[in-house]
Amino acid sequence: MSDTFEASKKRSDDIRADLPVHPEKYTMLTGDRPTGRLHLGHYFGSIMNRVALQNLCITTYVLIADYQVITDRDTTANIQDNVYNMVMDYLAAGIDPEKTPIFVHSAVPAANQLMLPFLSLVSESELQRNPTVKAEMEASGHALTGLLLTYPVHQACDILFCKGNIVPVGKDQLPHIELTRQIARRFNERYGAVFPEPEGVLSDAIEIPGLDGRKMSKSYGNSIMLGATEAETAKLIKKSQTDSDRCITFDKENRPGVSALLTTAALCTGRSEVEIAEEIGDGGSGALKKLVTESVNGFLAPHRERRAAFENDLDYVRDVLREGNRRMNEIAEATLAEVREAMGMVY
Known part of the structure; x- marks a missing residue:
């Protein structure tokens, strides 16, 4: 595992050095689950970096993963309020919706439809082994739902529908990226070259403690x-x-x-x-x-x-989301059309 991490880190370091030189080569997908309001940990841990990469003119997409709320929760109470507040924080932090579409899972059905072919490319044991899924199940105290078990596959759909080739991650999320790479590789080998094999770009590990010394959460x-x-x-x-x-x-x-x-x-x-x-x-x-x-x-x-x-301008916030959803639906439909073509499912 350490060799795998070292190899991933080497690729990550090479990409980070190349980002300012060749920003046009990269497409980045990143995002958050709307389980509550964003805090300082989110800002220093990820949002600040997203804004910097966007400003390097790297193609950037920001996903609000509303479907992933129900991987380990039994309610969607306050979800709309959480989503709107996330958009406000993204905009206030410097995410420019002209450059960077902000969108939600549930509004881009073609992206979610990739789950069906992608699930055929992974085994149950590969899903069971994923350490992040185990950790999230234990942290939530929730039963292992089918959605939580297949969460890494859903994440692969998020990354691949927009042909994302870089994803900013922490070390603990590398297994997700590796599974996404496997899914892309297996699809391409089985049906034809459609997807890039994305790389996890490891961020500088800023430890952001909460006010009690534990992780800010x-x-x-x-x-x-x-x-x-x-x-x-x-x-x-x-x-x-x-x-x-x-x-x-x-x-x-x-x-x-x-x-x-x-x-x-x-x-x-x-x-x-x-x-x-x-x-x-x-x-x-x-x-x-x-x-x-x-x-x-x-x-x-x-x-x-x-x-x-x-x-004070919720109409604008809704417009940002609608336009982001519209732009991402176009991308998702185009990718799904490529997938159907590759699989011979055009009728």
Whole structure:
């Protein structure tokens, strides 16, 4: 497995070096599940990078994976609200809908129709082995639904219907990309060359802790939402757990709460955790929380200002989504026509 990872990393490094030189060679698919609001972890972990790649003139598509909400949940309550809020955050962060279509799974049926031929190209044991599926099942405490088991195949549909050849991923998502590559390869060998074999582009691993030192996650309630008000952010940071030692130091292992706050401030100011800790010194957790609150609210102020304009113009948000869905439907229909042709299913 380490050899496989090293090979993937080598290809990823080569692509990252080539992206600014030959942006026209690449098509990127990326996205999120609308299970709640987007937070700082999403911004620093992925959205910031998407905007940078879009601005390099790399063909970029942003998917809001609404069907994937029901892989491990029994309700779609609030899903429309979550989708609209995601669009607002994408736009406020710098995603340009003229360059980068934003679309939803459920509005592009031709893309989802690829599931049928793709499922014939994978075995049950290959699906059962996928470590991400196991991890998500355990994390959710949900039974293994057919949709969760075939989640990597659905992801392959997302990537391949638009001929995506790069996907920004973390190390733990590489098995998904490998399965997508296998599906593309097997389809091409069996029916004819239609799909590229996409590569996972490993992002620089920024660790974004939540306010309790654990990973920032909606389910942990330790996240600073991009759309939160200054007062809501201040209240959340004030409630965060630290410790009784007045001397502020950066020590992730022994002082997770204090260190998480320092990392949050560091990301928002471009400074180092150690430098910020030394500046606060013996000021204690009160001074630390005050500095973190000011850093986060200062960083998010422009985002919130842009976001407020979209909150007051929901018709525009809907138009962005409709136009994104329209453009992606054209692409999906064209790809599905190629698939039918390759499979001899044109009547």
